[in-house]
Amino acid sequence: MAIATAYFDESDSPIACVVAGVALTVDRGLSFEGEWQRMLDKYKISALHMKVFAHSNGEFKEWKGDEAKRRQFIERVIDILARRCMVCLGVVIDRNAFKSTIAVDADITRFYANEYSTASFMSLLIAQKWAKATKLNVPVDYVFDRGNPKKKDFQRAYDYAQLIPVEAKALGALTFADDTSVLGLQAADFVAYEVCKVYTDVNRGQMRLRASLHAMMRRVRCDIAVPSEDKLAGLVETMRKIPD
Secondary structure, three states: OOOEEEEEEEEEOOOEEEEEEEEEEHHHHHHHHHHHHHHHHHHOOOOOOHHHHHOOOHHHHHHOOOHHHHHHHHHHHHHHHHHHOOEEEEEEEEHHHHHHOHHHOOOHHHOOOOHHHHHHHHHHHHHHHHHHHOOOOOOOEEEEEOOOOOHHHHHHHHHHHHOOHHHHHHOOOEEEEOOOOOHHHHHHHHHHHHHHHHHHHHHOOOOOOOHHHHHHHHHOOEEEEOOOHHHHHHHHHHHHOOOO
8 A cells, every 4th residue: 555645747838748746645645635625715716727827717717916816825835735745746848859859769659659658657757766765665656637638648658667577566556537626636737837837938038937936946845857858869779778
């Protein structure tokens, strides 16, 4: 039985695909869920979806222009992450880097079919690294948002990895769930959105660090990987050497 769970969601742009989220132990998870639900109740919303929040749509429509309320809400989100989540973790896959490395190799794309499945599987590896550093004695379980249309590609990569004994031993259980009912996925949505937004902005020449991301990075341990094109090329070469 797992004693920790990592929750992941995707945020994407024309420049990058980001899969990121939060990891926490079961005992912290109970406290997290209680605090997160109280936050939703206080603000009279059913769930946090950052794309909806960012554009003041849906349940956030009446918040448009009320910057004090919006800022207070995000501060509450980060407060909960800081108290209850042990680490924010994830992977940024640059679309151009992917297209020039992994995407051109038909054999490698059997495993890393697209940017989403690549970022998702690499996020599992980061969760493994965190679990080892934290000295957890059993694998971390993984929960992903079930709404992504490319989840079958990721599931296939996970199933392939399970055929390798050393990987099967290290990997926890993978499930997909609804982000409106699994509160950890809403926290993952927040982390993925913030990381994707800043990476996209920087690559468009907008050299600024969002206050929300800065606060999260200052108060919560973060392990967000951004593999370079050379790193992805090296991954391709390494996978070519694996016997069939």
